Amino acid sequence: MALLAGVTGFTPAAALVASAARNGAIAGRVELRRPPSAAGRRPGVSDLGTPAMQPIAERQMSVVYLESAPRGAFEQTESDRAVMDQRNETFVPHVLAVTTGTTVDFPNSDRIYHNVFSLSKTRPFDLGRYPVGRSKSVRLDRPGIVRVFCDIHSHMSAFILVFGHPFFSVTDAAGRYRIDNVPPGTYTLVAWNEGVTSESRQVSVPDGGTAEVDFSLK
Amino acid sequence: MTLLSSLRSRIFLASALLTVLSIGVAIYLVSARVRSEAENSLQREITTTGTLVDQFRTSRTQSFTQMARLIADAPKLKAAVDTNDPPTVQDTADDYQAQLGSSVLLITNRAGVVLATVGASTRTATVVAAQPAVKSAIGGHEAVSLLPQPDGILHLVTVPMSVGLAQPDILGTLSVGFLLDDAFASQLKQLTGSDIAFGMDGQVLSSTLPREERQALSGLLRQEGAVTNIALRGEEFAVRPMRLLQGDALPDGGGPVALILRSRTEQLRFLNEIHTELGVTAVVAVLLATLLSFAVARTITRPLAAITGVMRDVAATGDLTRKIVLRSNDRWDDEDAQLLAATFNTLTDSVSRAQREMAQRERLSSLGRLSTVIAHEVRNPLMIIKAALHTLRKPAVTPDDVREVASDIDGEVIRLNRLVNDVLDFARPIAFELADTDITALCRESATAAQATPGVAVTVELDPAVGSIVTDAERLRAALVNVIVNARHAVEGQDTQRVTLTTRRENDAVMITIADTGVGIERANLPRVFDPYFTTKRGGTGLGLPLTKTIVDGLGGTIAAASEPGRGTEIRISLPLRSAQPLADSSKDRSLAR
Numbered sequence A: 001m002a003l004l005a006g007v008t009g010f011t012p013a014a015a016l017v018a019s020a021a022r023n024g025a026i027a028g029r030v031e032l033r034r035p036p037s038a039a040g041r042r043p044g045v046s047d048l049g050t051p052a053m054q055p056i057a058e059r060q061m062s063v064v065y066l067e068s069a070p071r072g073a074f075e076q077t078e079s080d081r082a083v084m085d086q087r088n089e090t091f092v093p094h095v096l097a098v099t100t101g102t103t104v105d106f107p108n109s110d111r112i113y114h115n116v117f118s119l120s121k122t123r124p125f126d127l128g129r130y131p132v133g134r135s136k137s138v139r140l141d142r143p144g145i146v147r148v149f150c151d152i153h154s155h156m157s158a159f160i161l162v163f164g165h166p167f168f169s170v171t172d173a174a175g176r177y178r179i180d181n182v183p184p185g186t187y188t189l190v191a192w193n194e195g196v197t198s199e200s201r202q203v204s205v206p207d208g209g210t211a212e213v214d215f216s217l218k
Numbered sequence B: 001m002t003l004l005s006s007l008r009s010r011i012f013l014a015s016a017l018l019t020v021l022s023i024g025v026a027i028y029l030v031s032a033r034v035r036s037e038a039e040n041s042l043q044r045e046i047t048t049t050g051t052l053v054d055q056f057r058t059s060r061t062q063s064f065t066q067m068a069r070l071i072a073d074a075p076k077l078k079a080a081v082d083t084n085d086p087p088t089v090q091d092t093a094d095d096y097q098a099q100l101g102s103s104v105l106l107i108t109n110r111a112g113v114v115l116a117t118v119g120a121s122t123r124t125a126t127v128v129a130a131q132p133a134v135k136s137a138i139g140g141h142e143a144v145s146l147l148p149q150p151d152g153i154l155h156l157v158t159v160p161m162s163v164g165l166a167q168p169d170i171l172g173t174l175s176v177g178f179l180l181d182d183a184f185a186s187q188l189k190q191l192t193g194s195d196i197a198f199g200m201d202g203q204v205l206s207s208t209l210p211r212e213e214r215q216a217l218s219g220l221l222r223q224e225g226a227v228t229n230i231a232l233r234g235e236e237f238a239v240r241p242m243r244l245l246q247g248d249a250l251p252d253g254g255g256p257v258a259l260i261l262r263s264r265t266e267q268l269r270f271l272n273e274i275h276t277e278l279g280v281t282a283v284v285a286v287l288l289a290t291l292l293s294f295a296v297a298r299t300i301t302r303p304l305a306a307i308t309g310v311m312r313d314v315a316a317t318g319d320l321t322r323k324i325v326l327r328s329n330d331r332w333d334d335e336d337a338q339l340l341a342a343t344f345n346t347l348t349d350s351v352s353r354a355q356r357e358m359a360q361r362e363r364l365s366s367l368g369r370l371s372t373v374i375a376h377e378v379r380n381p382l383m384i385i386k387a388a389l390h391t392l393r394k395p396a397v398t399p400d401d402v403r404e405v406a407s408d409i410d411g412e413v414i415r416l417n418r419l420v421n422d423v424l425d426f427a428r429p430i431a432f433e434l435a436d437t438d439i440t441a442l443c444r445e446s447a448t449a450a451q452a453t454p455g456v457a458v459t460v461e462l463d464p465a466v467g468s469i470v471t472d473a474e475r476l477r478a479a480l481v482n483v484i485v486n487a488r489h490a491v492e493g494q495d496t497q498r499v500t501l502t503t504r505r506e507n508d509a510v511m512i513t514i515a516d517t518g519v520g521i522e523r524a525n526l527p528r529v530f531d532p533y534f535t536t537k538r539g540g541t542g543l544g545l546p547l548t549k550t551i552v553d554g555l556g557g558t559i560a561a562a563s564e565p566g567r568g569t570e571i572r573i574s575l576p577l578r579s580a581q582p583l584a585d586s587s588k589d590r591s592l593a594r
Helices: B007-072 B075-083 B086-100 B122-129 B132-138 B182-192 B211-222 B264-317 B335-393 B399-427 B439-450 B473-491 B544-554 B584-593
Strands: A024-032 A063-066 A081-083 A085-087 A090-092 A095-099 A102-107 A114-118 A125-130 A135-140 A144-150 A157-163 A168-170 A176-182 A185-193 A201-205 A210-212 A215-217 B104-109 B114-118 B143-149 B152-163 B169-180 B195-200 B203-207 B228-232 B235-243 B257-263 B435-438 B458-461 B468-471 B499-506 B509-516 B558-564 B568-576
Touching: A024 A063, A024 A185, A024 A201, A063 A095, A063 A157, A063 A176, A085 A102, A095 A102, A095 A168, A114 B075, A125 A135, A144 B075, A168 A176, A185 A215, A201 A210, B007 B075, B007 B086, B007 B152, B007 B169, B007 B182, B007 B235, B007 B257, B007 B264, B075 B086, B075 B104, B075 B152, B075 B169, B086 B104, B086 B114, B104 B122, B104 B152, B114 B122, B122 B143, B122 B152, B132 B143, B132 B152, B132 B169, B143 B203, B152 B195, B152 B203, B169 B182, B169 B203, B182 B195, B182 B203, B195 B211, B203 B211, B211 B228, B211 B235, B211 B257, B235 B264, B257 B264, B264 B335, B335 B399, B399 B544, B435 B439, B435 B473, B439 B458, B439 B473, B439 B499, B439 B509, B458 B473, B468 B568, B473 B499, B473 B509, B473 B544, B473 B568, B544 B558
Parallel strands: A024 A210, A024 A215, A081 A102, A095 A157, B458 B499
Antiparallel strands: A024 A176, A063 A168, A063 A185, A085 A090, A102 A135, A114 A125, A114 A144, A144 A157, A185 A201, B104 B114, B104 B169, B143 B152, B152 B169, B195 B203, B195 B257, B228 B235, B235 B257, B435 B468, B499 B509, B509 B568, B558 B568
């Protein structure tokens, strides 16, 4: 899991950021050229229950983030809250990107029990079974990827990407992203989709301007 | 072929041969039929076993596949695999393997790197992970693979582990496998009764047969489909190789193969029992046929033997009154044989009747000849008497003449009287008066009586061992005198004149021999000396010897003549020590007929 190994480090470039400069932005598009999963819809135990169709669009959700954050990024860390809902035997959203220290709520908006758990090294947890209307939460203090499963419904899974800085963005349905408020400088930018990371790309954020970087993920 | 010359042997041999032949053919047919049936059933059983093995393996594969799917769908395992952290995965894998009871459980991540193995060595794990099946599972398809292991063939089912429904995200693969080992083969053997062996790449890895037989079986692994034979442990097995992977598994036939073995020896063991039973049946049947044919043959040969016996008796004794007596109530005797016996009886009856008629005719013709003899013998004295009377009628008759004439007449009357007596003696049926008679004394008396007239003296040599026998003394004496007188006549005028009477005891008989050194009998005349009216003497009636023979025959004895012309004659009379009741009339008839 070397995915975010560089997040905590400082790059020489980032150290040269002038505090007086106006922050710029990075925007672009992540194109998924990965072929759809070869595995067809295979019969599973979940077929016995209500067929819950996971919106394919959610699978298209990618995350673009700075591999190395500019100085001072961690100072912005605060106790934030995020929500990962459970509806129709699906985690919504499928991909959630948060900063460290964020407490993620897992409300059960379904009509059945769920049991959210994760075995990820970043933050293993098991919330146990809980019924409709209840909500349980997990505070994520370490950067990394937390893949979340439901112990009752084997087809349910979601990703929570935890960053030590706020310079990340989740793409929209069309694959577009935008990272705002980035101090001008040169950074390494990475795109991620469903456990696959792209090659890192060098990007220079101009003072008050927007750098355009497009990714193509295989 | 003396063996086949008797009817009994022929019948016996024919029926025995028929029995053996029919049973032999039956055995052959039954054996051929049973053998082909056994062969067919062997083939059927092998095919059935093949199907069963296939079904059993398929169902096990299916159940393992389903279990693999279930395990692969377990969220805990998915979450563990997603961590890509071997220790995390290993713990979960251990749990599942314990519940599943599979031989091997192996988990790889989506890159095909082994995350956890249970029940397999590191080397095996590497081999398994390199299988196309793993690649195929990463591609989302379940696959089956078969791997050679030291103790059997590892039958692996590899399923993808994925999460999500519409477009599942492949997390990794799960392989579970069971070993086609000796235990599995034994299980199949219990199910099918056939021996099973599993092998791969020309090497037998597991089987129900002892380990040392594997080498012999290895050669069969590369053969395709056909049933072949192999000898193992002194038994003959029919073997059919069956490929475990269909399609283009391995072109050189080195793929995994199940050998199905069925002992032909065991299959045909019951055939030997049938053979034994048939053999016993055959022996019993041959024995029965022998007895039966012997019995059947006897129904013919027994009457034939009886018939033959009587025929032999008749031929020996000439007694035509002997009859073949067959037990008329014996319905088993052959009809033809009975008919033969009846016909023979009828034949002897008619021959006997013809003999009687011939005797009658003979008697009539004898009478005719007698008449001639008598006429001649009577006429001569009559002529002499007439001449004498003529002399007496002469006017001048002297007393001397009268005396001479009276003497002539007297002589002729005596001669006529004797003639009449002879004829009467011969013609009259003889009534024997049997009594104990001292033969020695009787012989002396006879010799003395025969010497009443002048002539040669009779030499008497009597055996003291000859005692008394039951016979008619008067008749026997007459017979002996007759013979002795004949003998004395025969020696008259010869150079050597000797008549001898000898008695001798011989077994159950008394032999009386009268021998002379007389003229003898012409060879041509010898057979006729006992015929009535046959005579070579002038003035003989030809009744002397026939009468003698009639008497001896009547007393149950025999008389025979031997002679050499010019040297002498010998008459032998044999009398039984115990005379049978003489059959006067019939014996006389018979003697007259001869």
